[in-house]
Amino acid sequence: MNGTCELKKRLLNGASNGHAFAVENETSNDQYYANNNVYSYEAVVNIAEYLLDRVPYRPRIGIICGSGMGSLAEALSNPIKFPYEDIPNFPVSTVEGHAGQLVFGRLSGVPVMCMQGRFHYYEGYPLWKCAMPVRVMKMVGVTHLIATNAAGGLNKTYKVGDIMLVKDHINMMGFAGNNPLQGPNEARFGPRFPPMNTAYDKQLVRKAKEIAALEGLGDLVHDGVYTCLGGPSFETVAELKMLGMLGVDAVGMSTVHEVITARHCNMSVFAFSLITNMCITDYDCGDEANHCEVLDVGKLREADLRHFVSKIVVHLAHNM
Numbered sequence: 001m002n003g004t005c006e007l008k009k010r011l012l013n014g015a016s017n018g019h020a021f022a023v024e025n026e027t028s029n030d031q032y033y034a035n036n037n038v039y040s041y042e043a044v045v046n047i048a049e050y051l052l053d054r055v056p057y058r059p060r061i062g063i064i065c066g067s068g069m070g071s072l073a074e075a076l077s078n079p080i081k082f083p084y085e086d087i088p089n090f091p092v093s094t095v096e097g098h099a100g101q102l103v104f105g106r107l108s109g110v111p112v113m114c115m116q117g118r119f120h121y122y123e124g125y126p127l128w129k130c131a132m133p134v135r136v137m138k139m140v141g142v143t144h145l146i147a148t149n150a151a152g153g154l155n156k157t158y159k160v161g162d163i164m165l166v167k168d169h170i171n172m173m174g175f176a177g178n179n180p181l182q183g184p185n186e187a188r189f190g191p192r193f194p195p196m197n198t199a200y201d202k203q204l205v206r207k208a209k210e211i212a213a214l215e216g217l218g219d220l221v222h223d224g225v226y227t228c229l230g231g232p233s234f235e236t237v238a239e240l241k242m243l244g245m246l247g248v249d250a251v252g253m254s255t256v257h258e259v260i261t262a263r264h265c266n267m268s269v270f271a272f273s274l275i276t277n278m279c280i281t282d283y284d285c286g287d288e289a290n291h292c293e294v295l296d297v298g299k300l301r302e303a304d305l306r307h308f309v310s311k312i313v314v315h316l317a318h319n320m
């Protein structure tokens with residue numbers, strides 16, 4: 001241990017083998033944040049304080065609305081809305097089907113905070129920026145994240161309109177070296193190397209299946225593996241065949257970086273995908289994936305999703 005520290009000291013002093021070492025570790029986190037325009041801990045706290053000064057209660061549940069699923073936020077009673085452009089230092093939504101506001105309110109009487117519009121990598125935001133609002137949620141007092149998304153169904157047993165409870169993910173962008181936790185670790189959020197084998201709350205997945213069955217949605221619900229690709233182009237047939245072989249059940253362009261960020265700061269996570277289209281894995285099929293269809297299916301399932309999410313929120317509120 002002492003030997004390691006001694007070696008580290010010598011390396012930092014550039015004293016090994018007579019070579020001068022670049023002393024990168026001397027660059028403080030603050031400098032890194034400033035140079036790379038990254039949100040520091042204090043910057044996230046400032047955003048949270050802006051919200052807390054304007055909201056008279058402290059939600060413990062945060063919801064991220066997927067494409068075409070913004071109506072989840074419209075179900076909140078007495079909403080307090082913060083358009084992203086009014087929140088100091090917040091990114092703005094650029095995708096159709098993502099209204100671009102934080103909404104606080106009560107869902108079936110339970111205080112919640114909703115992102116009505118999320119950020120995607122393909123919009124030009126780095127992953128840490130896409131996921132930054134999750135840290136704002138944490139600072140506001142959220143302990144449980146519900147992340148929703150629209151996704152293409154790759155598992156052949158799924159149908160358009162089904163709901164896939166996410167039991168695990170494959171971080172494809174992480175395979176390519178892109179992760180929202182890249183850069184110096186901010187220990188006040190969480191550890192340098194957070195585990196991900198327990199990313200999705202198993203008990204909640206089980207409970208959500210029970211709730212779905214009780215509410216007459218049982219036939220629609222599956223559990224499966226989600227992956228996020230960078231987008232915005234939809235997948236080729238070969239890419240989808242490859243993802244199928246890897247064990248992916250649904251393909252999207254979000255959620256994974258939010259879940260990683262939420263788990264890093266020890267939030268409990270529940271996520272589901274609305275299957276808005278079936279992935280095309282047949283070269284002879286002339287159909288094409290398109291965003292309109294994604295939004296249309298969200299609209300069709302609006303009432304069911306609201307009902308499902310409000311039951312989950314009530315369950316969480318009684319069991320936190």
Ligand SMILES: O=P(O)(O)O[C@@H]1C[C@H](O)[C@@H](CO)O1
Nearest residue numbers: 066067149150253254291294
């Ligand atoms: O925000 P989500 O992941 O629900 O949106 C999906 C992925 C793309 O943004 C879009 C494609 O139609 O829907």
